[in-house]
Each structure stands twice: as structure tokens, then as C-alpha cells.
Amino acid sequence: MFRSPVLDHFHHPRNLGVVDQPNRSYLEQDNPWSIRILLTLSVEDGRIQEVKFKTQGCITSVACSSALTEMVQGKDVEDALSVTEQELSDALGTIPPEKMHCYGL
Secondary structure, three states, rough: OHHHHHHHHHOOOEEEOOOEEEEEEEEOOOOOOOEEEEEEEEEOOOEEEEEEEEEEEHHHHHHHHHHHHHHHHOEEEEEEEOOOOHHHHHHOOOOHHHOOOOOOO
């Protein structure tokens, strides 16, 4: 069901944890699937210097959180906010349609 990039991000998540001194954060927990995602960020001059995540959810939720942190690291906040579910799915080798709700974001 899952392709190796999804499993790799699940078994070896990148940027797991909480940024030491974040000046931005995002918490998603209000969804029908009980997915909980915390993103903490250090942003300077509109650019993401560091981003980390903590996720409670399924394999797809953890993999998407991990991949998203890699995709937005070093980007302008505006560019990071424009990352689409399809871009995230493509980065992970395509998420099965029945798991698309697991993005949580």
C-alpha cells in the first residue's frame, strides 16, 4: 500500500521534535480523524530558518509531516504556505487516495 518514501519518512522522520526557541507554531488537532500535528518554527526576516514537528497519527500523517518540514526549510513563509497536498503527495511518491485525509494540515 505504501511506497518506500512514505515508509522511509515514517521510520526515519526528519526534523522530529520542537524548535528550541520557536517564534511561530501551528497546531492542528481539530479534525475528525484524531490527527494531531504540532509544527514549531524559527522565522527570521520572513524566511524559515528551522522547522520541526511532533505528530500523533497514522503512518501517512507522520510521513507527510516529515516531508513537509524538508520542503519548507529555508523557504519564505509565503512560499511555504503555498505548498499543496498534491506537491506533498508527489514528494512522497503519491499517497493513495484513501489516505489523502491524513495530511491533517
